[in-house]
Amino acid sequence: MIKVGVVGYGTIGKRIADAVALQDDMRVVGVVKMTPDYEAKIAAARGFPVYTAADRVEKFKKAGIEVAGTVEDLVKASDVVVDASPEDVGRENKEKYYRQLDKRYIFQGGEEADVAEVSFNALANYDEARGKRYIRVVSCNTTGITRVLSALLLNGIGIRKARIFIARRGADPKEHKKGPINDVVPNPTAVPSHHGPDVQTVLKDVDIVTMAVAVPVTIMHMHMAYIELDGPRSRDEVLEAFAKTPRIFLADVGSGFQSLAQFIEYARDLGRPRGDFPEVAVFRDSVTVRGDELYLMYGVHQESIVVPENVDAIRAALGVLPKWQSIEKTDKSLKLFTEGKRYA
Amino acid sequence: MIKVGVVGYGTIGKRIADAVALQDDMRVVGVVKMTPDYEAKIAAARGFPVYTAADRVEKFKKAGIEVAGTVEDLVKASDVVVDASPEDVGRENKEKYYRQLDKRYIFQGGEEADVAEVSFNALANYDEARGKRYIRVVSCNTTGITRVLSALLLNGIGIRKARIFIARRGADPKEHKKGPINDVVPNPTAVPSHHGPDVQTVLKDVDIVTMAVAVPVTIMHMHMAYIELDGPRSRDEVLEAFAKTPRIFLADVGSGFQSLAQFIEYARDLGRPRGDFPEVAVFRDSVTVRGDELYLMYGVHQESIVVPENVDAIRAALGVLPKWQSIEKTDKSLKLFTEGKRYA
Numbered sequence: 072m073i074k075v076g077v078v079g080y081g082t083i084g085k086r087i088a089d090a091v092a093l094q095d096d097m098r099v100v101g102v103v104k105m106t107p108d109y110e111a112k113i114a115a116a117r118g119f120p121v122y123t124a125a126d127r128v129e130k131f132k133k134a135g136i137e138v139a140g141t142v143e144d145l146v147k148a149s150d151v152v153v154d155a156s157p158e159d160v161g162r163e164n165k166e167k168y169y170r171q172l173d174k175r176y177i178f179q180g181g182e183e184a185d186v187a188e189v190s191f192n193a194l195a196n197y198d199e200a201r202g203k204r205y206i207r208v209v210s211c212n213t214t215g216i217t218r219v220l221s222a223l224l225l226n227g228i229g230i231r232k233a234r235i236f237i238a239r240r241g242a243d244p245k246e247h248k249k250g251p252i253n254d255v256v257p258n259p260t261a262v263p264s265h266h267g268p269d270v271q272t273v274l275k276d277v278d279i280v281t282m283a284v285a286v287p288v289t290i291m292h293m294h295m296a297y298i299e300l301d302g303p304r305s306r307d308e309v310l311e312a313f314a315k316t317p318r319i320f321l322a323d324v325g326s327g328f329q330s331l332a333q334f335i336e337y338a339r340d341l342g343r344p345r346g347d348f349p350e351v352a353v354f355r356d357s358v359t360v361r362g363d364e365l366y367l368m369y370g371v372h373q374e375s376i377v378v379p380e381n382v383d384a385i386r387a388a389l390g391v392l393p394k395w396q397s398i399e400k401t402d403k404s405l406k407l408f409t410e411g412k413r414y415a
Numbered sequence: 416m417i418k419v420g421v422v423g424y425g426t427i428g429k430r431i432a433d434a435v436a437l438q439d440d441m442r443v444v445g446v447v448k449m450t451p452d453y454e455a456k457i458a459a460a461r462g463f464p465v466y467t468a469a470d471r472v473e474k475f476k477k478a479g480i481e482v483a484g485t486v487e488d489l490v491k492a493s494d495v496v497v498d499a500s501p502e503d504v505g506r507e508n509k510e511k512y513y514r515q516l517d518k519r520y521i522f523q524g525g526e527e528a529d530v531a532e533v534s535f536n537a538l539a540n541y542d543e544a545r546g547k548r549y550i551r552v553v554s555c556n557t558t559g560i561t562r563v564l565s566a567l568l569l570n571g572i573g574i575r576k577a578r579i580f581i582a583r584r585g586a587d588p589k590e591h592k593k594g595p596i597n598d599v600v601p602n603p604t605a606v607p608s609h610h611g612p613d614v615q616t617v618l619k620d621v622d623i624v625t626m627a628v629a630v631p632v633t634i635m636h637m638h639m640a641y642i643e644l645d646g647p648r649s650r651d652e653v654l655e656a657f658a659k660t661p662r663i664f665l666a667d668v669g670s671g672f673q674s675l676a677q678f679i680e681y682a683r684d685l686g687r688p689r690g691d692f693p694e695v696a697v698f699r700d701s702v703t704v705r706g707d708e709l710y711l712m713y714g715v716h717q718e719s720i721v722v723p724e725n726v727d728a729i730r731a732a733l734g735v736l737p738k739w740q741s742i743e744k745t746d747k748s749l750k751l752f753t754e755g756k757r758y759a
Contacts, residue, residue, distance in 0.1 A: 236580035236639040238599055238628055255582055255630065255637040255714075256674040262703035262710040282639045282701075282710060284582060286599065286630040293599040295580040295626045297641065330600040357626075359606035366606040366626060370599075 072096060075385060076122075076149030078103040078142065078164060080114050082243055083179060084155030086378045088119055089344060091153075093404045094382060096391070101145045107134035120145075142168050151175040151385045162186050165205070175203075175388035177381060180210025180269070190272035193383040193401075194221040194316070197394035200387040208380045212237055212292055213269040215371035216281070218351045219296065220274055222316035223365075228309065229301025230277055231363070237266065237283035238293040240373055251287050258285040291331040291352070292371040299363055306360040313353055315413045317398055318379060320350040328354065331370045343406070347375035350407060379405055416440065419729060420466075420493030422447040422486065422508060424458050426587055427523060428499030430722045432463055433688060435497075437748045438726060440735070445489045451478035464489075486512050495519040495729045506530050509549070519547075519732035521725060524554025524613070534616035537727040537745075538565035538660070541738035544731040552724045556581055556636055557613040559715035560625070562695045563640065564618055566660035567709075572653065573645025574621055575707070581610065581627040582637040584717055595631050602629040635675040635696070636715040643707055650704040657697055659757045661742055662723060664694040672698065675714045687750070691719035694751060723749055 073096060077088045080102040091097045101120035104111040107130055115121050120139035123131055131138045139145075146152055146168050154161040154169075158181035165186060169176050178186050187207035191200045195217050200206050209217065216235055223230055239258055242249035250256075258264070264283040271277060313319050322328035328337075331352070339346040352370035359366040379401045386397040399414035401407075417440060421432045424446040435441045445464035448455040451474055459465050464483035467475055475482045483489075490496055490512050498505040498513075502525035509530060513520050522530050531551035535544045539561050544550050553561065560579055567574055583602055586593035594600075602608070608627040615621060657663045666672035672681075675696070683690040696714035703710040723745045730741040743758035745751075 234578070234641050236626075236641075238582045238630060251674060251676070253632055253634055254674045254676040255632055255635070257637075257698055257701060257712050260668050260673070260698050260700040260712065262701055280641075280705070280708075280710070282580075282641075282712065284637050284639065284712065286582060286632065288597055288599055288631060290597055291599070293628055295628065297578050297580075297624075297626075324604050329604070330595065330598045332595070332598040354601055354604050356604040357601060357606055361624070364624075366624070368601050368604065368626065368628065 072098045073385060073389060073391070074098055074100045074148060074150045076101050076145040076152045078145070078152055078154045079156035079160070080104045080110055081155065081157070082245070082374050083377065085110060085114070086345070086347065086375055087153050087155055087381045088114070090378045090382050090405055091385070097385065100148045101139055103142050103145055107131045107136050111136050146172050146174060149174055151177065151388055153177045153381055153385065155179055157181065176205050177384045177388065178205070178207040179377065180208060180213060182207055184269070184272045191380065191384050191387065192217040192221070192273045193380050193394070193398050194218055194225065194318070195273040197383060197387050197397070200384060201390045203388060206384050206388055208377050208384050209269055209273055211371055211373040211376045212239070212266050214376050214380060215292065215294060215351050215369065216266060216270050217273055218316070218318055219369065220270070220277060222312045222319055223309070225316065226312035228304060228312055231299040231301055232278040234297045235266065235279065235281045236295045237264065237281060239283050239285045240288045240290060240292050241285045242289050243374060244289045251285060253287060256285040258283050290335055292373055293331060294369050294371060296367050296369070298365040300365055301363070303362045304360055304365070306358060309360055309365055310355065310358055314411055317402055317409070317412045317414060318350050318407060320352050320408055321355045322352060324354070324356045334370055334372070345374070348372040349375040349378050349405065351376070379407065416442045417729060417733060417735070418442060418444045418492060418494045420445050420489040420496045422489070422496055422498045423500035423504070424448045424454055425499065425501070426589070426718050427721060429454060429458070430689070430691065430719055431497050431499055431725045432458070434722045434726050434749055435729070441729065444492045445483055447486050447489055451475045451480050455480050490516050490518060493518055495521065495732055497521045497725055497729065499523050501525065520549050521728045521732065522549070522551040523721065524552060524557060526551055528613070528616045535724065535728050535731070536561040536565070536617045537724050537738070537742050538562055538569065538662070539617040541727060541731050541741065544728060545734045547732060550728050550732055552721050552728050553613055553617055555715055555717040555720045556583070556610050558720050558724060559636070559638060559695050559713065560610060560614050561617055562660070562662055563713065564614070564621060566656045566663055567653070569660060570656035572648060572656055575643040575645055576622040578641045579610065579623065579625045580639040581608065581625060583627050583629045584632045584634060584636050585629045586633050587718060588633045595629060597631060600629040602627045634679055636717055637675060638713050638715060640711050640713070642709040644709055645707070647706045648704055648709070650702060653704055653709055654699065654702055658755055661746055661753070661756045661758060662694050662751065664696050664752055665699045666696060668698070668700045678714055678716070689718070692716040693719040693722050693749065695720070723751065
């Protein structure tokens with residue numbers, strides 16, 4: 072059993088902890104929380120030992136939450152530490168807690184790429200991460216793009232250039248202080264947005280440029296993609312590549328998938344935890360091929376898309392399972408859509 | 416004085432009536448309203464004679480609004496009728512009221528292109544519309560795209576292909592029944608959206624494909640544009656083309672233009688009527704040239720961008736002024752930004 076510590080139990084960290092708990096080759100040895108809020112209480116209620124910084128122990132005790140130890144204690148108790156702290160705090164933690172102990176460490180896409188030895192997406196470069204001490208799982212939008220491009224590349228469809236246009240959700244559902252409201256905000260105004268270069272940390276040879284705006288939505292990101300392929304292709308060929316590739320869901324307008332909200336409603340109806348949708352949600356009706364040009368729209372669930380990637384990154388870090396075995400194991404344990412998917 | 420009747424006094428019609436009233440070569444002879452609501456009262460208060468359908472006269476009288484006559488009466492009294500009715504009603508009006516009388520008629524982009532002899536954008540094809548009986552001013556998004564592409568073409572910068580990705584405002588500010596709320600809706604899911612073919616009604620030789628999604632915003636549309644030019648160009652060359660072209664506004668993040676909302680706030684601070692922004696609002700910081708690739712983001716104010724185009728269409732229909740003289744006259748009368756613009 073791989074002993075996993077989760078540092079940072081917020082939007083991403085709590086989902087990773089739950090996903091790790093579902094694996095039969097892993098166990099959550101504890102989670103680090105800095106504030107004794109309702110999330111901390113849920114962690115305790117789920118049976119995850121709660122750790123915190125040394126100077127916060129008293130606060131937690133006052134709030135009636137039992138503390139299992141300090142961050143240092145959790146790192147010591149772990150084989151792999153998944154850091155899901157807020158942006159840039161992962162890097163601070165690395166200096167403060169991680170360098171000293173010979174464990175494996177996984178960071179999130181909020182950190183700069185150079186926090187780790189390798190940036191990671193399971194479909195794109197699982198093997199490159201095998202045995203690495205520091206791994207960074209790329210961010211939600213980058214993960215979405217990387218899966219779509221990987222689906223093409225893994226099925227022999229070359230990419231001459233990818234130009235992706237992103238309508239980002241402005242905030243997560245619980246982020247009550249962020250905007251915009253009734254506005255569209257270039258995010259950033261400069262071209263390219265960071266997503267293009269970030270995709271190149273895992274798919275090094277792809278010519279990609281991205282632009283992004285933020286919109287008053289908390290539900291999902293929306294991508295509009297324009298991809299020049301290596302030559303004229305058929306729409307069926309492209310659809311088959313998506314259909315066969317794990318972690319990609321093809322949705323039909325005729326079945327009710329007319330907007331991003333439908334994916335989340337579907338996840339809620341399915342009883343998925345928190346109404347999460349970790350697959351890239353492709354609108355099949357939008358998939359259009361004009362000679363060598365491919366167009367499509369897809370949704371990216373910012374809260375959950377990186378969760379299966381983190382589970383795989385843990386196995387890659389320790390080199391305990393080959394790529395496709397890990398991906399399949401993760402998908403089955405998380406009850407992702409596996410029908411028709413090729414794990415090889 | 417050109418006698419102008421405005422049929423349909425809603426979001427677009429009321430703005431056209433006000434813009435016509437500001438011209439020294441035109442006069443509003445009346446407006447048609449179908450409901451005796453606050454907009455009808457404002458029309459009357461501004462001194463515009465109010466006309467309605469024959470079977471609605473009583474309703475208006477009951478609401479205390481004086482009726483000058485029926486739709487037929489207004490058409491008879493006009494040299495040019497601008498139809499700003501809801502989608503498809505313009506075509507009905509054509510069959511019911513317009514065919515019989517030898518006037519000039521201007522429709523809006525909500526109608527299909529074949530309602531008219533020519534689709535119209537002042538920069539792109541003013542001369543093509545000269546003397547035509549039926550003219551259609553293309554819709555807001557199409558007008559925005561057409562101005563941006565025309566700025567390039569008019570300044571000798573060729574376009575190999577244009578791929579435009581649109582985050583549409585979901586509704587106008589007053590439309591309380593439309594969505595989405597907290598959702599992003601492919602609009603349509605199929606590629607291309609109607610905007611690409613619609614641009615080709617005025618710029619016939621441009622290779623253009625568009626994709627659009629609707630977002631929970633009422634303020635403006637946002638476009639992300641990817642344009643392949645006829646060869647490598649410099650950023651300065653492109654910026655100069657935009658700077659010189661009428662009805663395009665270049666905005667700097669450093670001056671506070673960080674989102675669409677800033678354009679409307681600027682218009683409000685300037686005292687522009689209704690806080691309108693009829694220019695295409697280009698984020699200068701987004702204008703990026705990579706070899707022969709041009710990227711930019713711009714805002715399109717859906718309520719007002721077609722207003723100056725309608726004023727010019729009136730003059731084109733009657734052939735009373737050459738293209739650039741009409742554009743300049745319109746821009747000055749509406750107090751658009753004319754500094755540095757080349758009207759030739």
